[in-house]
Amino acid sequence: MPERRIFVVRHGERCDFAFSKTGTWNNSFDSRGRYNPQDINLPRNLPKRSDGWQAFLSDTPLTEIGYLQSKLTGRAFRDQNLEIDHVFCSPALRCVQTAIGLLKGMGIEKRINISIDPALYEWMTWTRHSRPSWIPARDLKKLGYPIKDNYVPCMTEKELKLSETLSDYYNRSFAMINKVISECPEGNILIVGHGATLETCTRQLVGADIRSSDDFYYLVQNTPYLACIEAASRNGLWNLVGSPIPPFSHTFNRSFEPIQLMTNDLQSIKNERQERDRQLRTTQ
Amino acid sequence: MPERRIFVVRHGERCDFAFSKTGTWNNSFDSRGRYNPQDINLPRNLPKRSDGWQAFLSDTPLTEIGYLQSKLTGRAFRDQNLEIDHVFCSPALRCVQTAIGLLKGMGIEKRINISIDPALYEWMTWTRHSRPSWIPARDLKKLGYPIKDNYVPCMTEKELKLSETLSDYYNRSFAMINKVISECPEGNILIVGHGATLETCTRQLVGADIRSSDDFYYLVQNTPYLACIEAASRNGLWNLVGSPIPPFSHTFNRSFEPIQLMTNDLQSIKNERQERDRQLRTTQ
Numbered sequence: 278m279p280e281r282r283i284f285v286v287r288h289g290e291r292c293d294f295a296f297s298k299t300g301t302w303n304n305s306f307d308s309r310g311r312y313n314p315q316d317i318n319l320p321r322n323l324p325k326r327s328d329g330w331q332a333f334l335s336d337t338p339l340t341e342i343g344y345l346q347s348k349l350t351g352r353a354f355r356d357q358n359l360e361i362d363h364v365f366c367s368p369a370l371r372c373v374q375t376a377i378g379l380l381k382g383m384g385i386e387k388r389i390n391i392s393i394d395p396a397l398y399e400w401m402t403w404t405r406h407s408r409p410s411w412i413p414a415r416d417l418k419k420l421g422y423p424i425k426d427n428y429v430p431c432m433t434e435k436e437l438k439l440s441e442t443l444s445d446y447y448n449r450s451f452a453m454i455n456k457v458i459s460e461c462p463e464g465n466i467l468i469v470g471h472g473a474t475l476e477t478c479t480r481q482l483v484g485a486d487i488r489s490s491d492d493f494y495y496l497v498q499n500t501p502y503l504a505c506i507e508a509a510s511r512n513g514l515w516n517l518v519g520s521p522i523p524p525f526s527h528t529f530n531r532s533f534e535p536i537q538l539m540t541n542d543l544q545s546i547k548n549e550r551q552e553r554d555r556q557l558r559t560t561q
Numbered sequence: 562m563p564e565r566r567i568f569v570v571r572h573g574e575r576c577d578f579a580f581s582k583t584g585t586w587n588n589s590f591d592s593r594g595r596y597n598p599q600d601i602n603l604p605r606n607l608p609k610r611s612d613g614w615q616a617f618l619s620d621t622p623l624t625e626i627g628y629l630q631s632k633l634t635g636r637a638f639r640d641q642n643l644e645i646d647h648v649f650c651s652p653a654l655r656c657v658q659t660a661i662g663l664l665k666g667m668g669i670e671k672r673i674n675i676s677i678d679p680a681l682y683e684w685m686t687w688t689r690h691s692r693p694s695w696i697p698a699r700d701l702k703k704l705g706y707p708i709k710d711n712y713v714p715c716m717t718e719k720e721l722k723l724s725e726t727l728s729d730y731y732n733r734s735f736a737m738i739n740k741v742i743s744e745c746p747e748g749n750i751l752i753v754g755h756g757a758t759l760e761t762c763t764r765q766l767v768g769a770d771i772r773s774s775d776d777f778y779y780l781v782q783n784t785p786y787l788a789c790i791e792a793a794s795r796n797g798l799w800n801l802v803g804s805p806i807p808p809f810s811h812t813f814n815r816s817f818e819p820i821q822l823m824t825n826d827l828q829s830i831k832n833e834r835q836e837r838d839r840q841l842r843t844t845q
Contacts, residue, residue, distance in 0.1 A: 295812050317637045317787075317809035342811040345629045353601045476822055485825060492827045499834075503601075504817035517823045524816035525601035527626040528579050532808035533788035538760055539801045541769060543776045550783075 283454070283508045284359070284521060285468040285475045286350070288367075288375040289343030290502050292319060293334070298557060299532065302337075306330060316532070318342055324370075324412065324420050332410045339374045343502065346525060347375045350503045351382020353522040362464025364389055365457055367397035367471060368411040368434070375503075376469040377422060390423050391469075396431035396453035397478075399471035401441035408439065431456045447487045450477035472500040479508045482515045501526070567738070567792045568643070568805060569752040569759045570634070572651075572659040573627030574786050576603060577618070582841060583816065586621075590614060600816070602626055608654075608696065608704050616694045623658045627786065630809060631659045634787045635666020637806040646748025648673055649741055651681035651755060652695040652718070659787075660753040661706060674707050675753075680715035680737035681762075683755035685725035692723065715740045731771045734761035756784040763792045766799045785810070 295318065296302035305315045310330035312323050318340045326332055339347070354361070361383060366376040373391065380386040393414040411434070418424040431453045438445060457466055468478055476496050480487065488496070507521045537546050579602065580586035589599045594614035596607050602624045610616055623631070638645070645667060650660040657675065664670040677698040695718070702708040715737045722729060741750055752762055760780050764771065772780070791805045821830050 290812060290814070295810075299810075301810075315807055317633050317807050318811045321636075321640070340811060341633055342626065342629070345626070346814070349601050349625055352605075356605070479822065488827070495827065495831065496821055499815075499818070499821060501815045501817050503814070504819075506819050506822050517819070519823065520817065520819040523599055523601050524818075525814060526579075526583075526585075526816040527602045527624060527814050528574060529813040530574070530630070530787070530809060530811050531783075531785045532810040533785050533804065534783070534808075535788075535790050535801070535804040537780055537783060538763065538790050539803065543772070543779065547779065 280512075281458075281463075281510045282359075282465045282521075283458075283468065283479075283515075284354075284361070284465070284505055285470065285478050285508070286375070286379065286505045287472050287475060287500055287502060288339070288369070288371040288469065289346040289378065290340045291337045291343060291371045292340050293337040295340050295342075301532075303334060306333075320344075326412050327416060328410045328412070333370075335404075336370050336409060336411055338370050339378075343371070344374060344378050346503045347378025348382040350505070350522065350525060351379040351384075353382075353525075354379070355383045357522055359521055360465055361385065361389065361467045363457070363461045364391045364467045364469065365397060365453075366391050366393055366469040367399070367474070368393050368395055368414070369398060369409075369471070370412060372397070372469050372471070373412075373417060373422060373424075376467075379467065379469065380423065386423055390425035392425045392428040392430075393417070394428075394430040394432075394453060395434045395437055396449055396456075397468065397470045397474060398437065400443070400446045400473060401437055401439060402443075402446075408434075408437075443490050443493060444487055446473075447477050447480065450474065451481040454478045454482055472497045472504075475500055475504060475506045479506060479515075479517055482508060483517055484515075564796075565742075565747075565794045566643075566749045566805075567742075567752065567763075567799075568638075568645070568749070568789055569754065569762050569792070570659070570663065570789045571756050571759060571784055571786060572623065572653070572655040572753065573630040573662065574624045575621045575627060575655045576624050577621040579624050579626075585816075587618060590617075604628075610696050611700060612694045612696070617654075619688075620654050620693060620695055622654050623662075627655070628658060628662050630787050631662025632666040634789070634806065634809060635663040635668075637666075637809075638663070639667045641806055643805055644749055645669065645673065645751045647741070647745045648675045648751045648753065649681060649737075650675050650677055650753040651683070651758070652677050652679055652698070653682060653693075653755070654696060656681070656753050656755070657696075657701060657706060657708075660751075663751065663753065664707065670707055674709035676709045676712040676714075677701070678712075678714040678716075678737060679718045679721055680733055680740075681752065681754045681758060682721065684727070684730045684757060685721055685723060686727075686730075692718075727774050727777060728771055730757075731761050731764065734758065735765040738762045738766055756781045756788075759784055759788060759790045763790060763799075763801055766792060767801055768799075 292302045576586045
């Protein structure tokens with residue numbers, strides 16, 4: 278048996294990506310920021326945030342399916358009798374919600390608190406060189422989220438470099454995982470982060486070299502929601518051992534247009550849809 | 562206000578379609594029919610059926626996501642204060658499970674029982690001229706499903722014609738909806754069926770002509786899971802009024818391959834995947 282196990286998980290389906298083609302997510306806020314979800318897959322309610330409703334557009338929550346993905350994945354952990362003793366999480370709302378879904382699925386949301394660490398945030402290059410806005414850990418706790426309030430993060434939000442190279446990002450992640458390991462000398466660790474976190478939090482830990490940016494992009498593009506990788510230690514040496522749980526795959530579901538059933542002139546609906554699809558392709 | 566409302570809903574994501582490319586669903590049964598799901602999205606348990614485990618492969622259950630789609634859609638009905646008084650359902654397992662998810666999401670699963678009717682089964686041409694095998698209503702009831710046990714269906718399983726033309730199918734559906742309306746002189750009606758049910762159970766009801774097979778196929782292909790159409794009556798005349806609930810759309814999630822993170826030779830993984838994708842394309 279390994280002495281220690283670390284599980285790194287990507288967050289679930291995010292509202293902005295799920296509705297990027299249709300604008301349904303942005304259109305669910307009126308000009309005063311009042312939220313009225315236009316799709317059953319958008320969250321029914323949003324938490325209050327002191328940085329204003331616009332912050333949801335860059336710090337996106339999970340869709341309903343995303344949250345359910347998280348709970349089902351937590352249940353898969355429980356089905357495999359995988360025990361979790363410590364949870365560390367990126368401050369991005371989608372990650373915090375995923376961590377809560379995982380803990381709920383495992384049935385341990387009342388027993389374990391989540392440590393929020395900016396060092397687990399995604400590569401700063403992807404924030405387009407602007408400082409991201411997150412709900413502070415103390416506010417998440419006030420919202421009733423199970424957050425550890427005396428946790429001192431690896432780095433503060435302001436220490437994240439706006440112009441961060443890929444190797445900076447690998448090194449930040451490596452520093453984070455080393456801090457976690459030294460702070461938690463016993464028990465299994467769950468890390469909830471982004472697509473790249475599976476790679477960057479484990480690569481140097483197992484003694485391997487940082488990847489080329491081509492390979493890095495390939496990995497990120499092929500890391501679906503709720504993907505999980507396990508690192509295990511024996512005699513103090515860490516190895517990647519695969520995923521501790523089965524994969525999680527499902528198909529997409531398009532938005533339904535009831536007008537197609539209500540018309541006798543179906544041809545004009547077909548033409549309209551073809552034209553819309555053509556425009557989507559040419560504007561992308 | 563309309564006097565009566567009928568809501569027709571398609572079932573949720575089905576196991577066979579969701580895993581048709583990978584074989585994961587069929588591979589979750591061993592040679593003796595023991596079930597061990599190979600993906601988190603496959604149902605954790607299957608109900609017992611007296612017609613043997615192979616029947617699951619043609620009478621497919623919902624995936625986990627499919628069941629969650631149903632519950633969220635039921636919640637959307639409740640959010641719109643839509644009251645349901647009668648539920649009629651195709652005998653296909655995916656439809657029965659969808660009906661239960663809808664009732665649970667509406668919070669009325671203890672109050673309303675489901676009437677199972679073979680007349681709501683999909684176009685017999687799609688069963689490839691073999692008699693489908695379903696779990697009998699009395700067995701569903703024994704499994705704890707909320708099934709109405711004194712319901713006399715519009716037609717028996719054996720009365721379904723194996724060589725059914727498209728207009729036969731429209732006429733069967735029209736006969737079914739007329740029976741439902743005359744049997745339930747008051748209250749709102751929920752019909753749970755297949756992609757085509759939205760069209761075939763409403764088309765002649767609103768006084769329109771049966772569609773060409775081209776148009777019919779177009780409609781079925783553009784009717785996603787949990788699509789819903791409402792027919793409402795005023796002064797005894799029925800009209801289609803659109804969907805009573807918002808659309809439900811989400812993206813897909815691929816199966817994760819952890820090996821990509823464990824190798825230093827990522828190029829061979831890339832090549833393998835390309836070759837697999839190429840073969841999938843050429844064999845389809």
